[in-house]
Amino acid sequence: MTVETFDAIVVGAGMSGNACALTLAKRGLKVLQLERGETAGSKNVQGAILYADMLEQLVPNFREDAPLERHVLEQRLWIMDGTSHVGMHYRSDDFNEEKPNRYTIIRTQFDRWFSRQVQEAGATLLCETTATELIRDPSGRVIGVRTDRGGGVVHADVVVLAEGVNGLLGSRTGLRPIPRPDHVALAVKEMHFLPAETIDARFNLREDEGVVIEAIGTISRGMTGMAFLYTNKESLSVGLGCLVSDYRDGAETPYGLLDAFKKHPSVAPLLAGAEVKEYAAHLIPEGGYRAIPQLCGDGWVVVGDAAQFNNAIHREGSNLAMTTGRLAAEAIFQLKSRRLPPTAANLALYRKMVEESFVMKDMKKYKDMPALLHTHSKNFFLTYPELMSKAAQNFLRVDGVPKREKERATWRSVVRRRSLPGLIGDAVRVARAWR
Amino acid sequence: MTARVEEKLYQNRYVVDVGRPHIRIAPHVEPSPNLLAMTRLCPAGCYSLSDGGQVEVVPDGCFECGTCRVLCEPSGEIEWNYPRGGFGVLFKFG
Ligand SMILES: Cc1cc2nc3c(=O)[nH]c(=O)nc-3n(C[C@H](O)[C@H](O)[C@H](O)COP(=O)(O)OP(=O)(O)OC[C@H]3O[C@@H](n4cnc5c(N)ncnc54)[C@H](O)[C@@H]3O)c2cc1C
Ligand code: SF4
Numbered sequence: 001m002t003v004e005t006f007d008a009i010v011v012g013a014g015m016s017g018n019a020c021a022l023t024l025a026k027r028g029l030k031v032l033q034l035e036r037g038e039t040a041g042s043k044n045v046q047g048a049i050l051y052a053d054m055l056e057q058l059v060p061n062f063r064e065d066a067p068l069e070r071h072v073l074e075q076r077l078w079i080m081d082g083t084s085h086v087g088m089h090y091r092s093d094d095f096n097e098e099k100p101n102r103y104t105i106i107r108t109q110f111d112r113w114f115s116r117q118v119q120e121a122g123a124t125l126l127c128e129t130t131a132t133e134l135i136r137d138p139s140g141r142v143i144g145v146r147t148d149r150g151g152g153v154v155h156a157d158v159v160v161l162a163e164g165v166n167g168l169l170g171s172r173t174g175l176r177p178i179p180r181p182d183h184v185a186l187a188v189k190e191m192h193f194l195p196a197e198t199i200d201a202r203f204n205l206r207e208d209e210g211v212v213i214e215a216i217g218t219i220s221r222g223m224t225g226m227a228f229l230y231t232n233k234e235s236l237s238v239g240l241g242c243l244v245s246d247y248r249d250g251a252e253t254p255y256g257l258l259d260a261f262k263k264h265p266s267v268a269p270l271l272a273g274a275e276v277k278e279y280a281a282h283l284i285p286e287g288g289y290r291a292i293p294q295l296c297g298d299g300w301v302v303v304g305d306a307a308q309f310n311n312a313i314h315r316e317g318s319n320l321a322m323t324t325g326r327l328a329a330e331a332i333f334q335l336k337s338r339r340l341p342p343t344a345a346n347l348a349l350y351r352k353m354v355e356e357s358f359v360m361k362d363m364k365k366y367k368d369m370p371a372l373l374h375t376h377s378k379n380f381f382l383t384y385p386e387l388m389s390k391a392a393q394n395f396l397r398v399d400g401v402p403k404r405e406k407e408r409a410t411w412r413s414v415v416r417r418r419s420l421p422g423l424i425g426d427a428v429r430v431a432r433a434w435r
Numbered sequence: 436m437t438a439r440v441e442e443k444l445y446q447n448r449y450v451v452d453v454g455r456p457h458i459r460i461a462p463h464v465e466p467s468p469n470l471l472a473m474t475r476l477c478p479a480g481c482y483s484l485s486d487g488g489q490v491e492v493v494p495d496g497c498f499e500c501g502t503c504r505v506l507c508e509p510s511g512e513i514e515w516n517y518p519r520g521g522f523g524v525l526f527k528f529g
Contacts, residue, residue, distance in 0.1 A: 042525045043523070148520050166499070166501030188478045252475075281502075
């Protein structure tokens with residue numbers, strides 16, 4: 001058996017793995033990238049919104065040929081109950097800029113393009129290859145991986161675990177735990193196809209302009225969760241995710257909830273007549289700062305979803321994945337060019353770089369949000385949405401009842417449902433966790 | 436309202452590794468609450484209850500999402516692997 005040695009092995013060709021392998025290859029390192037899917041992207045699921053800034057740092061001219069769907073012109077936030085929604089829309093022509101800030105993408109197609117950039121930069125990609133085990137020397141240092149290709153072993157100075165939220169390698173080797181049920185959300189998603197003109201008309205858009213809708217409320221039946229609807233060129237991405245622990249303790253099925261969301265009177269007209277061409281599911285890391293595992297050790301680093309880098313409040317994940325992948329590559333390159341071995345102590349440079357970036361700062365900012373939303377999920381995802389709807393309706397319905405009486409009635413029903421100390425407590429808790 | 440998950444899976448592409456299921460359930464007499472929850476929670480409907488009251492898995496339509504792994508692997512109730520490279524679900528859009 002011949003054992004080939006690389007500067008780095010990158011496990012996974014998703015957002016973080018591609019960012020890492022691209023950065024390493026561009027700097028002239030000998031990189032092997034392993035991907036278990038038939039092609040890069042064939043196993044990946046995302047909403048999906050792409051944040052241009054983080055990609056631009058990797059591929060400055062990506063707008064020329066990346067498969068982008070629409071740039072985001074308008075953002076809607078909906079708080080829903082059974083038959084209504086209270087919403088905020090932000091639409092600005094400023095987003096029709098020359099270099100738009102956010103785009104919708106279709107992950108499978110985008111990943112294939114991203115992977116092509118990586119290969120053109122000189123990295124070797126092996127698809128249909130699952131890394132099954134990390135190889136360690138007697139001192140415990142990671143020196144390579146075993147794959148399911150005829151028991152093949154490959155060696156490298158450093159292994160980058162870019163294997164995503166459900167990564168087996170790291171947890172099998174005891175480098176990090178299997179995610180806890182309250183640290184991951186299960187998202188289900190469908191692709192609904194409609195002609196571009198129909199989408200333009202329904203969402204009040206012109207060519208290439210897009211809308212994203214984010215929705216919370218009784219649609220998650222009191223569980224910590226969120227639904228979304230994003231416009232692509234000729235399709236809509238429609239999905240819904242809730243914490244696995246909440247699903248476990250409840251009575252709902254994920255596809256049942258998705259179907260209920262699709263049938264909601266605020267959503268159904270947007271989807272009418274569409275042809276569904278795919279149904280998919282994936283986990284999303286939602287444990288936040290407190291769920292981040294050890295980031296590096298002798299001969300290894302972990303990036304992206306595998307390290308729980310995901311900002312659930314702003315639903316940013318792929319940009320954190322791209323950034324941590326790039327930073328890991330820059331740290332590895334620095335060690336290499338200074339001829340320092342990739343020991344745990346030296347690779348701590350990667351952790352330092354992540355800490356100085358927006359990634360860890362944002363993760364830290366919201367460190368108390370996951371626990372808060374989780375322990376008070378019934379208030380945030382059931383009671384308040386219902387109350388908001390009732391208040392809005394009371395306010396808007398014209399029926400001869402004096403306004404002051406209406407306001408009093410609304411306030412009474414709020415206090416009855418949640419009690420004054422309860423309301424104040426929740427407000428203080430949110431303010432604290434948000435700070 | 437019943438959502439039929441089989442109809443949803445019909446649109447998807449899979450390369451099934453015949454005879455090599457990537458998820459196995461440990462023999463049991465009474466399923467644990469977590470294992471039982473999978474009959475409701477698996478987004479692809481891979482888990483079901485047998486006539487004898489045990490939980491069974493047929494992972495042909497599996498998305499490899501890992502939900503059952505998160506809930507049932509730590510207790511040793513299931514053995515969870517990725518399908519061999521190239522097999523399993525092949526998303527067209529993702
Ligand atoms: C429904 C949904 C909607 C989302 N929406 C958004 C959004 O709008 N915006 C946003 O920024 N983020 C979003 N995210 C989060 C985003 O998708 C992730 O944060 C991002 O994909 C993480 O990138 P990654 O490279 O860490 O992992 P992944 O993209 O999951 O890549 C991991 C790769 O590793 C491969 N792999 C795993 N194990 C092995 C192995 N042993 N051997 C070989 N290959 C292996 C996998 O096949 C995969 O290609 C969403 C996620 C979901 C599920
Ligand atoms: S991995 Fe996901 S789709 Fe596959 S059997 Fe488990 S829960 Fe179902």
